[in-house]
Amino acid sequence: MDFAVTERAAARDFTEPPPSKVDLAAIDVHTHAAVMPETAHLLHAARLYGIETLVVITREWIEPARLADGWDGRILVAPQLDYRQLDDADAFVRTNVARVEQAHQLGARLIKFWFTPRFYATTRLRLDDARLEPIFARMEALGLGALVHVSDPDVWFERVYTDRSLYGSKEEQYPQLEAVLARHRGIRIIAAHMGGDPEHLDHLQALLDRHPNLFLDTSATKWMVRELGRQREAARQFIVRNADRILFGTDQVVTAGSSLVRYTSRYWTHRLFWETDRVCPSPVEDPDCDGMPVIRGLDLPEEVLVRLYRTNATRVLGI
Numbered sequence: 632m633d634f635a636v637t638e639r640a641a642a643r644d645f646t647e648p649p650p651s652k653v654d655l656a657a658i659d660v661h662t663h664a665a666v667m668p669e670t671a672h673l674l675h676a677a678r679l680y681g682i683e684t685l686v687v688i689t690r691e692w693i694e695p696a697r698l699a700d701g702w703d704g705r706i707l708v709a710p711q712l713d714y715r716q717l718d719d720a721d722a723f724v725r726t727n728v729a730r731v732e733q734a735h736q737l738g739a740r741l742i743k744f745w746f747t748p749r750f751y752a753t754t755r756l757r758l759d760d761a762r763l764e765p766i767f768a769r770m771e772a773l774g775l776g777a778l779v780h781v782s783d784p785d786v787w788f789e790r791v792y793t794d795r796s797l798y799g800s801k802e803e804q805y806p807q808l809e810a811v812l813a814r815h816r817g818i819r820i821i822a823a824h825m826g827g828d829p830e831h832l833d834h835l836q837a838l839l840d841r842h843p844n845l846f847l848d849t850s851a852t853k854w855m856v857r858e859l860g861r862q863r864e865a866a867r868q869f870i871v872r873n874a875d876r877i878l879f880g881t882d883q884v885v886t887a888g889s890s891l892v893r894y895t896s897r898y899w900t901h902r903l904f905w906e907t908d909r910v911c912p913s914p915v916e917d918p919d920c921d922g923m924p925v926i927r928g929l930d931l932p933e934e935v936l937v938r939l940y941r942t943n944a945t946r947v948l949g950i
């Protein structure tokens with residue numbers, strides 16, 4: 632265990648990135664920000680780590696310039712839908728078709744769908760609900776993609792989602808995703824957090840094999856480091872095999888009162904995890920990890936990193 636590498640980087644607040652194997656302008660397809668001063672920290676950290684384009688998920692449409700005042704990179708806003716009118720299907724569809732059209736007109740490439748077990752518990756809405764059909768149809772016509780979060784870590788189903796009548800089982804999270812993938816082959820769907828199932832790469836492989844319009848992102852630092860690092864060799868093989876289907880994302884979330892180190896430490900962790908074979912303490916605390924969180928690097932080949940960091944995103948997002 633290389634304690635020193637983490638300690639040295641921490642002493643400089645992770646502002647000195649370890650060298651990258653590839654020299655390119657990377658794209659982070661999964662971040663969250665709002666119009667608040669701390670967003671500048673995320674953008675500064677991204678720039679330090681060679682990321683020039685960020686997909687920023689927002690509650691509603693926000694002009695990219697309002698998020699990135701004076702920043703020299705590119706922001707692609709991915710708004711969520713408005714779920715306040717679920718009881719009135721016509722109003723729900725009208726409001727959200729308008730939102731999708733506006734976002735598309737102003738440069739969005741993705742719409743975000745946060746269909747976690749928690750969301751289901753409060754709304755009883757699944758992704759394949761009839762009320763969403765006209766919205767997906769409009770997205771397909773406009774060439775918009777979807778960034779979809781279904782499911783959650785295995786350990787949450789063991790410890791948090793114990794009431795199955797409220798949340799469903801982990802297996803029950805997937806039919807909604809597969810239904811939309813099958814119905815809308817023209818929509819490129821990025822399933823966030825390695826499809827919500829980094830614990831079960833065989834399941835992800837089956838999903839990818841069944842649905843050519845499915846892609847995965849690498850976001851959720853703690854979860855990926857914990858579960859892919861646990862099965863290093865299998866994870867590496869899976870990513871190499873599916874190198875055209877996986878996009879780099881972090882799930883950095885801008886929070887009030889945060890400082891630069893929140894964002895640099897996460898980008899640093901991703902850099903070591905994907906690009907090196909180091910085994911060292913992770914600077915990102917992980918309440919779901921039994922014991923100290925450890926980075927066990929996957930040491931991906933250069934040609935795979937190029938696709939993950941950039942060319943898959945430019946193709947999938949059409950940028």
Ligand SMILES: [Zn+2]
Nearest residue numbers: 661662663882
């Ligand atoms: Zn997210």
